[in-house]
Amino acid sequence: MNDRSLSSRNVVPVKGKVDARARAAALGQEPATVWLTGLSGAGKSTLAVELERRLVDLKHPCLLLDGDNLRSGLNRDLGFTPADRHENIRRVAEVARLINDAGLVAIAAFISPYKADRELAREAIGDERFIEVHVRAPLEVCERRDPKGMYKKARRGELPEFTGVSAPYEAPEHPALVIDTGDHGIDECADALLRAVRQRITAR
Numbered sequence: 001m002n003d004r005s006l007s008s009r010n011v012v013p014v015k016g017k018v019d020a021r022a023r024a025a026a027l028g029q030e031p032a033t034v035w036l037t038g039l040s041g042a043g044k045s046t047l048a049v050e051l052e053r054r055l056v057d058l059k060h061p062c063l064l065l066d067g068d069n070l071r072s073g074l075n076r077d078l079g080f081t082p083a084d085r086h087e088n089i090r091r092v093a094e095v096a097r098l099i100n101d102a103g104l105v106a107i108a109a110f111i112s113p114y115k116a117d118r119e120l121a122r123e124a125i126g127d128e129r130f131i132e133v134h135v136r137a138p139l140e141v142c143e144r145r146d147p148k149g150m151y152k153k154a155r156r157g158e159l160p161e162f163t164g165v166s167a168p169y170e171a172p173e174h175p176a177l178v179i180d181t182g183d184h185g186i187d188e189c190a191d192a193l194l195r196a197v198r199q200r201i202t203a204r
Contacts, residue, residue: 023102027061029060029103030129035108036133037110038111038135038137040151041150047179047181061103062106065096065109079161088110092110096125118132132175132176135179
């Protein structure tokens with residue numbers, strides 16, 4: 001028996017006195033996780049930042065979780081192998097679940113290229129709280145934008161396991177929403193995203 005299984009056997013979760021209904025009533029919203037997935041350069045972080053600003057302006061408590069930000073702290077020990085990507089998403093999903101349990105909206109902007117990992121996140125967070133959004137743009141558009149210079153490095157072979165170039169991206173089959181940033185501007189895309197999210201989080 002390893003140390004992890006011993007620890008698990010001795011963990012007893014604490015149940016508080018405030019349930020999800022009470023939190024929704026207090027905050028005036030249903031908690032949810034808006035999971036933005038798509039290629040690097042598709043516009044996930046741009047949309048996430050804009051959504052956060054608009055939700056706060058409308059008095060919806062929320063918190064932004066961005067891939068690069070978490071890889072600077074909580075997930076700084078992880079690389080980009082499939083196993084590390086899996087662990088990255090697992091940790092993010094657990095953080096998002098805690099944010100939702102507090103009654104807030106979590107906005108998660110992650111490439112999250114594998115369907116299985118996104119389903120893992122959905123299971124951890126709960127299907128009723130998980131809003132999968134495919135932020136879509138053609139690869140050539142993403143490469144042309146290349147805001148971080150990553151595609152150029154990947155094409156030169158400096159970045160192994162780079163999604164869209166040397167590693168696959170498995171697009172969602174049935175996302176709650178598709179935002180096409182290749183054909184539409186940021187304001188139009190943010191408007192559509194905000195409408196969809198508010199429909200889900202308005203307290204019943």
